[in-house]
Amino acid sequence: MAAPVSKENARFEAFYRPLVPESEWDSFMATLRTPLPVSFRLNSGPGFHKFLIDTLKTKFLADTQQDDYVTPQAIQWSPLAWQVASSRKGLRHELPEFRSWLVRHFESGSINRQEVVSMIPPLLLGVQPHHYVLDMCAAPGPSSFSSSFSSPVVLVSF
Numbered sequence: 001m002a003a004p005v006s007k008e009n010a011r012f013e014a015f016y017r018p019l020v021p022e023s024e025w026d027s028f029m030a031t032l033r034t035p036l037p038v039s040f041r042l043n044s045g046p047g048f049h050k051f052l053i054d055t056l057k058t059k060f061l062a063d064t065q066q067d068d069y070v071t072p073q074a075i076q077w078s079p080l081a082w083q084v085a086s087s088r089k090g091l092r093h094e095l096p097e098f099r100s101w102l103v104r105h106f107e108s109g110s111i112n113r114q115e116v117v118s119m120i121p122p123l124l125l126g127v128q129p130h131h132y133v134l135d136m137c138a139a140p141g142p143s144s145f146s147s148s149f150s151s152p153v154v155l156v157s158f
Helices: 010-019 022-032 048-063 088-094 096-108 116-125 142-147
Strands: 038-042 081-084 111-113 132-135 154-157
Touching: 010 022, 038 048, 038 096, 038 116, 048 096, 081 116, 088 096, 096 111
Parallel strands: 132 154
Antiparallel strands: 038 081, 038 111
């Protein structure tokens, strides 16, 4: 078993301490140490995302407790985005069948694992079919793909 990752960094704290009011420091640090939820986006292949949504609703929403921590939740502003409030590590123990489903569909390319905050810029970009998109962030990945998921565009990545 791997050793736990240290969430202490003196240089980080020295940099941010003058920027955060002392009364908010403990809350600020606690927030930063909180694991992010597992989030993913369904790829919008021809009708296949509808099958994935149906599976989420019938198999995983119906079978889980009504506990937000372990129930997949649709993200309101993006019809193909979902999240589970559990951490990746917690998902293994709390919903192993759901985790296996996620891994299987990620490996097949029908789901992209992506943090919710990374889904926002392409959504706000408002790419239209006649647009060209120049992605200069290392390699094409989920953010590049999501910039064109609502319509076909020319995507150039560097």
